[in-house]
Structures are given as C-alpha cells and as structure tokens.
Amino acid sequence: MPLGERGGWERSESRYCGVETDFSDDVPSLLSFNISTGGFDYVLAPLMNPSYRPSLVEGKGSETQVLPVSGSDLVLAPSQWSSHVVGKVSSWIDLDSEDEVLRMDSETTLKQEIAWATHLSLQACLLPTPKGTSCANYARCVNQILQGLTTLQVLWLRVPLVKSDDATSEGLTDSWELWNSFRLLCEHDSKLSVALDVMSTLPSETSLGRWMGESVVVSGKPVHNLPKASDSNSEGTQRHPLRSYLDYVAYLFQKMEPLPEQERIELGYRDFLQAPLQPLMDNLEAQTYETFERDSTKYIQVCCYQRAVAKALVDRVPDEKASELTTVLMVVGAGRGPLVRASLQAAEETNRKLKVYAVEKNPNAVVTLHNLVKLEGWEGIVTIISCDMRFWNASEKADILVSELLGSFGDNELSPECLDGAQRFLKPDGISIPSSYVYTSFIQPVTATKLYNDVKAHKDLAHFETPYVVKLHSVARLAPSQSVFTFTHPNFSTKANNQRYKKLQFNLPSDAGSSLVHGFAGYFDSVLYKDVHLGIEPTTATPNMFSWFPIFFPLRKPVEVHPGSPLEVHFWRCCGSSKVWYEWSVSSPTPTPMHNTNGRSYWVGL
Amino acid sequence: MPLGERGGWERSESRYCGVETDFSDDVPSLLSFNISTGGFDYVLAPLMNPSYRPSLVEGKGSETQVLPVSGSDLVLAPSQWSSHVVGKVSSWIDLDSEDEVLRMDSETTLKQEIAWATHLSLQACLLPTPKGTSCANYARCVNQILQGLTTLQVLWLRVPLVKSDDATSEGLTDSWELWNSFRLLCEHDSKLSVALDVMSTLPSETSLGRWMGESVVVSGKPVHNLPKASDSNSEGTQRHPLRSYLDYVAYLFQKMEPLPEQERIELGYRDFLQAPLQPLMDNLEAQTYETFERDSTKYIQVCCYQRAVAKALVDRVPDEKASELTTVLMVVGAGRGPLVRASLQAAEETNRKLKVYAVEKNPNAVVTLHNLVKLEGWEGIVTIISCDMRFWNASEKADILVSELLGSFGDNELSPECLDGAQRFLKPDGISIPSSYVYTSFIQPVTATKLYNDVKAHKDLAHFETPYVVKLHSVARLAPSQSVFTFTHPNFSTKANNQRYKKLQFNLPSDAGSSLVHGFAGYFDSVLYKDVHLGIEPTTATPNMFSWFPIFFPLRKPVEVHPGSPLEVHFWRCCGSSKVWYEWSVSSPTPTPMHNTNGRSYWVGL
Structure with missing residues (x-):
C-alpha cells in the first residue's frame, strides 16, 4: 500500500x-x-x-x-x-x-x-x-x-x-x-x-x-x-x-x-510545461481571468496594489485638500476589474476623491466590467474605455496610472511596449504603479531532467527555443539568481528603447562537483510604489502569492559545468516592428548555438 | 583573372x-x-x-x-x-x-x-x-x-x-x-x-x-x-x-x-560525401567494376596480389615439384576477373601449375567472366562458379584462397562474414590471401568543417550516424591514427565471432591549442602474404593506389578538445542476424550520445 x-x-x-x-x-x-x-x-x-x-x-x-x-x-x-x-x-x-x-x-x-x-x-x-x-x-x-x-x-x-x-x-x-x-x-x-x-x-x-x-x-x-x-x-x-x-x-x-491548500491545487502543475500567455495579441478567456481573480481577491497581490495606490493617493493629495481635489486614476488593462476595485478601496481607506478610467482592449472582458460597475453603483466614478491603451486618445491626463501587465519573466507579456503607449496620458509629474525600476527579471541556471526530456520529446528545434511557464519542482537550482533586464516607467526620454542585452556570469559552488545545466529558471520583481513590491524571485518573493509560476528557458543541448569554470550566459530582448522576442546562449565553458534567432521559434506579437 | x-x-x-x-x-x-x-x-x-x-x-x-x-x-x-x-x-x-x-x-x-x-x-x-x-x-x-x-x-x-x-x-x-x-x-x-x-x-x-x-x-x-x-x-x-x-x-x-593525372581526375571527389558500397546485398554495376579495374590494371594493387600469389605458390610448391603438382586456387568474389588474371600471371612467372576456381555471386559479372575466359583461352584452367561464396559446395578444397573484399574501413563491406563462409573449402594448411592480420582498420580524429556542414545540411539524425567514403582534402588531422579492429583469416576457432569493441585514447599535441573534432577519418591496412601488404593508412599507404578513399565517421555534435585532456573514443562492430553495423561515441572530455544504436541509421546487409 x-x-x-x-x-x-x-x-x-x-x-x-x-x-x-x-x-x-x-x-x-x-x-x-x-x-x-x-x-x-x-x-x-x-x-x-x-x-x-x-x-x-x-x-x-x-x-x-x-x-x-x-x-x-x-x-x-x-x-x-x-x-x-x-x-x-x-x-x-x-x-x-x-x-x-x-x-x-x-x-x-x-x-x-x-x-x-x-x-x-x-x-x-x-x-x-x-x-x-x-x-x-x-x-x-x-x-x-x-x-x-x-x-x-x-x-x-x-x-x-x-x-x-x-x-x-x-x-x-x-x-x-x-x-x-x-x-x-x-x-x-x-x-x-x-x-x-x-x-x-x-x-x-x-x-x-x-x-x-x-x-x-x-x-x-x-x-x-x-x-x-x-x-x-x-x-x-x-x-x-x-x-x-x-x-x-x-x-x-x-x-x-x-501541503497548504494552494499547493495541493497546484500539484498537477508541478514540472508541467505551459506556453506563456499572449494577452496582447490574443484575448484572454474567462477561465484565465477566473484563475487570476480567484487568486487576487483572496491573496496578497490585490492587497499590494491597494497599499501602493493608497500611498500614492496620500502623496498626491495632502490631507487638507482631500475633500477638494479629485485624483484621476487610470487602470490600463483593467480586465474584469480587480484593480479598479482595489483602487476604489484605497480611495475609501484614505478618504481621497477618485475618478477612474478602466481601459481594456478585450471586448469580452468589457461586458463583465460594465455589469460590475452597474452592480456596484460606480457609474459616477468609473468610466469604461473599450480600447487598446496604445491607441486610446484620452480626453484628460492621469495622476496615477495603474497596470498589471506582468508576465513570469516581467516583461514577457510586453508591459514595456504597452506602458510606452499608455504614458502619453500620464501627467509629467504623474505616478506609474508599478513605478520606477518596475520590472526586473532574474534568471538562475538549473538542472531539470524532466523538463528537458519533456521539451526533447517534441523532437523539433522550436520547442528548445521556447520559454515555458512552469511550476518548478524537481529542479536543482545551481546558483543564486541574478537580475537580467530592468524597465523604468514612465520613461519620457526620446532615446529610450526596449531592447536589452545582459551578460551574466554564474559561479557554481566549488564543493558541489560537476553539474549539468538544462536551462534557466526566470522570475520577476516589481516595485509597485516606494516600499511596496511584488515579485516571485525566490529570495524576495511576495509570500502566499500564486498568480505566477516561474519561466523556464531551455538549452538545446545541456551544458556540463565543472567547478572553477564560470558559466557565462547571454540574454537579449529583441524588438521588431510586429513582435518582441528573446534570444539566449551560453558562451562559457563551451559555446552553445544561439537560441531563437530572429524569434524564429517563439515571439510575442505586438 | x-x-x-x-x-x-x-x-x-x-x-x-x-x-x-x-x-x-x-x-x-x-x-x-x-x-x-x-x-x-x-x-x-x-x-x-x-x-x-x-x-x-x-x-x-x-x-x-x-x-x-x-x-x-x-x-x-x-x-x-x-x-x-x-x-x-x-x-x-x-x-x-x-x-x-x-x-x-x-x-x-x-x-x-x-x-x-x-x-x-x-x-x-x-x-x-x-x-x-x-x-x-x-x-x-x-x-x-x-x-x-x-x-x-x-x-x-x-x-x-x-x-x-x-x-x-x-x-x-x-x-x-x-x-x-x-x-x-x-x-x-x-x-x-x-x-x-x-x-x-x-x-x-x-x-x-x-x-x-x-x-x-x-x-x-x-x-x-x-x-x-x-x-x-x-x-x-x-x-x-x-x-x-x-x-x-x-x-x-x-x-x-x-597535380598527377590521377589527382586531377579525382579533383571532383575532394571532400565529397559518398555512401559506402553494399556489394554483398546489392550487385555492383559495370561502372563500378570499370573504375576499380581501370585502376587495378594500371596501378599497384593488382601487382601486389600478383606478388603475394607468386610468393605463396613458391612456398606451397618447391621448385623440384613445380612440373608435377597442381595448386588449386580459388578467387572468391572474382568480379570481372582482375585477380584471376593476376593469379595466372603469378603462376606463369613462377612456373607453377595452377587450377583456378572463379567464384562470383553477381550474375552480370559472370557474363563478362565467361567471355574473358573464352577470349584468353583459359577454358582448361579456370572454372567459373556462379554462386555466393557463403553457400557454394566446393567439390575439392583449395590450397590458396584469394579475395579482395576490402572496404575503406577494412571490414565494412563484410569481408569477415564472407571469408568465414569461404574458409570451409580451404585446406587446413591452406593459405588465405589476404592472410593473417588481414584487415586492420584505423581511425584518427579530424577537423572537417565542410564535411560536417554537408552532413548537417540533411537536417536529420540518420546522416550524422552514417560513415561516408570521401576523398579527404580540407581536413585537419589532429593526431596520428590508431588501429581499431583486426580480423585474422582463416580462423577455425569455434568461439570466433566478428563483433568487436575498441576503446581508443588520442592525445592532441600540447602546442596546438584547442581543437574541434567533427568526426573520425578511417583507413585499413591488410597483409596479403608475408611482407606484401596493401593499405591506405596515411603513414604506411601503398603508393599510387587510388581504389579506396578513406571513410569518415561524423559526430552528431562536434567535440571541443583542450590541450592536456585526452580524447577517449569507442568503436563497436555489432552483428545481427541479417545485418552488421558500427556504433561509436566519445566519452571524454565530454560524453556524446551513442551513434547509430542498433544500426538504426546505417547498416550493411548480410
């Protein structure tokens, strides 16, 4: 038995x-x-x-x-x-x-x-x-x-x-x-x-x-x-x-x-490869919103946003002006409304007056938003904009811009491109939530035999050049994670661009013996506002938050690393006219071929 | 210009x-x-x-x-x-x-x-x-x-x-x-x-x-x-x-x-991959015989056989018995007759009496053999046997068994299996030409960018697991060749088998720096009789002989070798009930996957 x-x-x-x-x-x-x-x-x-x-x-x-x-x-x-x-x-x-x-x-x-x-x-x-x-x-x-x-x-x-x-x-x-x-x-x-x-x-x-x-x-x-x-x-x-x-x-x-309840629910996701979402190019389905909102109403993520908005409101409007000034807040990518609700609760909590624009491109989610507003009696406060934030012509500018566009690797669901578009209607002194150093992504080398074999089972190159969202379980983390890309919002510089290149060196512990690197586990961390952060990087992860699994970047051929020889890794974020993609490679101890050249296997559509 | x-x-x-x-x-x-x-x-x-x-x-x-x-x-x-x-x-x-x-x-x-x-x-x-x-x-x-x-x-x-x-x-x-x-x-x-x-x-x-x-x-x-x-x-x-x-x-x-004439003729074959012949399973075409015979009549190979047969005849029959004893000689795999001719010339040269059986399985070649015998007036001396040597029931036993079944890698055209069958009709004290230590194969690691890219261009596993016959030209030979398999004929032991396993270690020169091994160049050497040998191993190659190009065993992924770390290589000759094949792999400095497991990509039919 x-x-x-x-x-x-x-x-x-x-x-x-x-x-x-x-x-x-x-x-x-x-x-x-x-x-x-x-x-x-x-x-x-x-x-x-x-x-x-x-x-x-x-x-x-x-x-x-x-x-x-x-x-x-x-x-x-x-x-x-x-x-x-x-x-x-x-x-x-x-x-x-x-x-x-x-x-x-x-x-x-x-x-x-x-x-x-x-x-x-x-x-x-x-x-x-x-x-x-x-x-x-x-x-x-x-x-x-x-x-x-x-x-x-x-x-x-x-x-x-x-x-x-x-x-x-x-x-x-x-x-x-x-x-x-x-x-x-x-x-x-x-x-x-x-x-x-x-x-x-x-x-x-x-x-x-x-x-x-x-x-x-x-x-x-x-x-x-x-x-x-x-x-x-x-x-x-x-x-x-x-x-x-x-x-x-x-x-x-x-x-x-x-196991805690959430862990038991997620048991079936352990070491199971999922293709990352493409929320910009595709419209999310109700099921996906359900998963995210179930989590957000119960757990920490929505509380973090509420705390961040509350702090921003207080910074923006001093107590003595609370009854006279109305703060214009825009939720871009409002989905079915969890951040609209969090913002309104923050306003209530801080006694600030709020006017909310809820911008959402998915017409199916907009239906739900309309019902929510009617049901909660928010008609006088919340305006629903059924439009892609990159193309909306706002009639006024925002004091606070709230978004939740994070993917497991931070920018992999194209938050930088979306926010570049949305910051047009943020006041020059406005606050973006997440704010400065918004999205930092992290990676660490891992041994992950099962994941590698699952990728290999597809018998093609494309699957070896695709990052997967996966609840890592049977994985050996070979070195502490290091930061990869950082994006700051708003960014009004004319020279700004969202291409990135980072070279990283990992030194594996000398007493471990040799290891085999099957790929890289990726995470993000995000500063919502001041000391309120949200993230999944293991050492600083927001506790009890289950909305994001890590991302896994496989290697076409696993790399043997011996003690004393550092592992040198390169990650690129490349931008084309209609898509964004990552390329990656190892240059030491032995060079691997480039992965995902020109985004041939994996890309996120703009 | x-x-x-x-x-x-x-x-x-x-x-x-x-x-x-x-x-x-x-x-x-x-x-x-x-x-x-x-x-x-x-x-x-x-x-x-x-x-x-x-x-x-x-x-x-x-x-x-x-x-x-x-x-x-x-x-x-x-x-x-x-x-x-x-x-x-x-x-x-x-x-x-x-x-x-x-x-x-x-x-x-x-x-x-x-x-x-x-x-x-x-x-x-x-x-x-x-x-x-x-x-x-x-x-x-x-x-x-x-x-x-x-x-x-x-x-x-x-x-x-x-x-x-x-x-x-x-x-x-x-x-x-x-x-x-x-x-x-x-x-x-x-x-x-x-x-x-x-x-x-x-x-x-x-x-x-x-x-x-x-x-x-x-x-x-x-x-x-x-x-x-x-x-x-x-x-x-x-x-x-x-x-x-x-x-x-x-x-x-x-x-x-x-360039010498022969080199000019072969210019088009430089670094050109050819699939090895399967003379046992398929019948050779006239074109192929043409190439081999053109070479054999003009050049050294047929002379080597003639010298070897002459020495064997003299050893077998002393001068004083030359006019009375008739030596029975069988050419197994007679093709269109070059070794029959060489044997008869050796008999003439040494004044020995000869009776020749020419055994050939290819009915098309047998037609030519019959015409040759008639044309040369050899009817009283040469008997043509249209039969696979493995299945022929000879009416008498041979003093001398002559064969030329060599592939570029020695045994890769199944000479051991053929001669195992043919040795049934060799007298216990008879002479096999080639004789003891007949087929020794050799390999050496090479850098061969063009060959590797030509194999890679097929975009499948099978081509990386096939040895090719190729006139090596733009190739860096990284270490002296070493012997791989040896076959001795005749071999009357009941425990004898034709499976082989060899582990080899190559030490690359320390002053060369690192190298990339794309695969292995293979050769053979063969002792025809006593001091008469025939071979293509570069340091001992028979001069002016052009019948054989080397063989090239590719690696699925090239292996980097650094000075001081030896390259350890394994070669197997595997035998099944209906086929023979090679497997190979590198175990140091980094293990490669096995090549051609169970002969899945390349095999020679029995």
Missing part, C-alpha cells in the same frame, strides 16, 4: 516501498511473504539464477536450452508481475571488463534478462552499478535496449551516493558524474533514471543538491542486526524482519506537514 | 586575388584602377562612409535620410557588383562594447551594410575582427543576418593569425579559438567562413594545422615601402602599386608542381 494512503488522507504524491530479495524460483511465495505478510508494495527480485553464464552452457544447440529464470510467467497474474515485481539484473555483469568472455556473457545476460522482464510486463528493472570508471560499453548496450522499450518501462541505474570530495581525493568517480556520463552516452533517454544507494555518510548539501533535478529512486541497507528472514514457506503470521523499517518510513512520511 | 588561368594550363583549383581599398563613392573608377589596370580579380571595398554613425543622424525623420553608401546600385552592372566587389563592413563597429550607444550604432550599421550588400548581390562581405575577448552580441547579430542570407552569399570573419602560445602568455585569445567560439555561437553556419590576416611571424606548425580543416581566405599587408596609390582618376596606364605583389603570387602559384 503506498505510504501516502496509510494515513487515510491525501498527501502530495504517493510513495512506494519495495524490498530487495535473493533469487528464488518460487515467486508466488516471495510475494506472499514480502507483500501480503510484510506489507511492502513490491519486491526487487533477481530474474535469473546468479550462477548462470551463457559461455558455460554446454553444446551449441541453444534451441534446447531453457533459461534459468525465476519461474514461468504463469505463476503470477500479469497484473501481479507488473505492479509487484521490479526486475533486478544480475549484479555480476561487467560490460567494461578487460576479459572479453565476461564482457560477452554480460551483454548476452543483460539482454536476456530485460527481454524476459519485457515478456512479463515488468514496469521497471534495476541495473547494477557500473564497475570501474569506464562505462561506455555498458551504456552502449543499455542504449540499444532503451530504444526498444515501450514508454511504460523504465530502467533504474544503481549508483552509490558517494561524496564528491571523497571521490576526488581517492580517485573514485563522483557518483553524480558517473550517472551523468552514463545518461549522456544513452542520449539523455527519459526511460533511464537512477537508484541511489544511500550510504552511512552523506555528501555535502550542495553536492546532494544536484540530485534534486533528477528522477531518483532511493535505496538503503538495514543498519541493524536483523533476524534472518526465514523460508518464504513459513507460516504467514510471521513478522517480516524489515517490517520495523517500513513502519518507521511510513511514520516519517505521515509526520510530514500536509 | 584567376591565378590558375594565367599560366594557360589547368591547375587544381582557381584562386583569386583581391585588393583592399579605402572608402570611395566612385566605385567605377575604383574598379577601373584596381581590376582593369591593376589586374586584380576583385576589390574589397567599404560600403559605407566610415564617418557615419546612426545616432548622429539628426532628426527623427529617418525616411528623409539617404544612407552614405558608396554610390548608387546603378553605377555598375549587376554582374560587376557580384563578381568584382566584396563588401567590407565598417571596421569601427564594436557590438560587445560596454558603451550602449556604440553597441546600438554598430548593430544598426552592420545590418544596414549587409542589407545594402544583399541589394547589390555581392557574393561576400568581410566582417571586422571582434574587439576584445567577448563576442557573444556580435555573434548573435551575425547569426540573425546569416539566417536571412541566400546560400550564394557568404560572410568572412576577419581574424588575425596569432600564435596560440603568444596568446596564452599575454592573455590574448588564440585566434582559432576566437573563430571557433564565434562560429559555434552562430550555429556552425556554412555561410560563415574565416579571413586570416597573416602577420609577420607564424604560429607553430601544429597550431597552424588546425586551419586545414576550415574554409579559409588568406589576407596580408604590404611589407615594403610602396608608392602611394594615386587618385583613381589618374590615367589607366599607371602601374598599380601592388602589382609586384600580384605578379609574385601568380609566379609562386605557377611554380607549384602540377
């Missing part, structure tokens, strides 16, 4: 516990003892008698030979095989041995065992740890096998969790690097993942951190003197010698803090 | 000489002075007034501005523009400057100049040397331009030929490395090549050698005190100040040894 279900209430994700067994040709008893009696979810069982060697089989007539496997496929129902047995490939195999006979025997056995596992519909097989530092022939053979597997099958490569600093000093291979070489030789196949043998000591936290970006199965050995498991034929009432371990793991799992 | 045409007789390839000029808005006079009078083939002329800066252009109304280019497109005929003018992009541009205005001006100017060159149908433009060590923004902008160029246009990036050792000691960038970074950022585009400024001192030969794999334009400055070129308006009879240089270069070119 999955650990999560033991407590009877919903957990983030189900986890399963298996138990590793010796070879047995009585698989039904093995299951009965370990699963029915022991309570484990599956057994990790050798598929072939460990004494078998193909080269020792007598005679040439292999057609009369029967492989010494763990019993006929008929001893279990197909569903039992597939859900309760993980195949353990013979651990003696050594495909990179100097001994050619051993190498050939290993290749034959490995292929026979996987073929048998496939015949049994097993979902996973465990491959033994590569012996020695060289693993190219092993990887070649596994890669041949991977090409023939269905997408439902996976292979786990067993790797001991060795400290990277120990490894270096003793000439051993760092276990992450061994894994990385192996999977790169195997074409970064999504059907290959890693089973980590946790040892008695753990590597440093930064070294361990690299595994966060991988799909990992954890394994460990008993550390106590356990009673020997009796024959699997013994009576079913006997307690499984590892039962205490299982109970303790379940206890730990159930003691975990339950 | 191209240098090659000056002498009036054919040269290997035409070369052209151009002259670099200052900006002039009188292009017709420029051409008249330098080409009609001076005798050069083209001018390298700035396209834009060097004092122009976009940011200095007054007013916003750029629609009223005329770019200060070198005269209207009408001043020359289109064919004159395209064949006599190479555009020189303003050398002041600096796209990686810290100064944003200079950076923006540079980008605008670069794009304007290339657009103007494209309008004029110029075939090439020279880009100035990147300033400083960083070039990512320059590369990004050039890459944008490259995506828009037609395949007839090229850009030359100007790079000074700086010694790599000087560069290291002074913190400068090695010029090859600068070029390599730039082109990798530009997606290894085939429309970008390099113009090398030769300086007063040259780098070491190994460092220079890296340029052999690139498409290079050579440029240099006068080293004498020359008379100043007078106005281009001066009378046409005046001698061009650089005329002596042009004459001297032409003199040097004409003094070069003319």
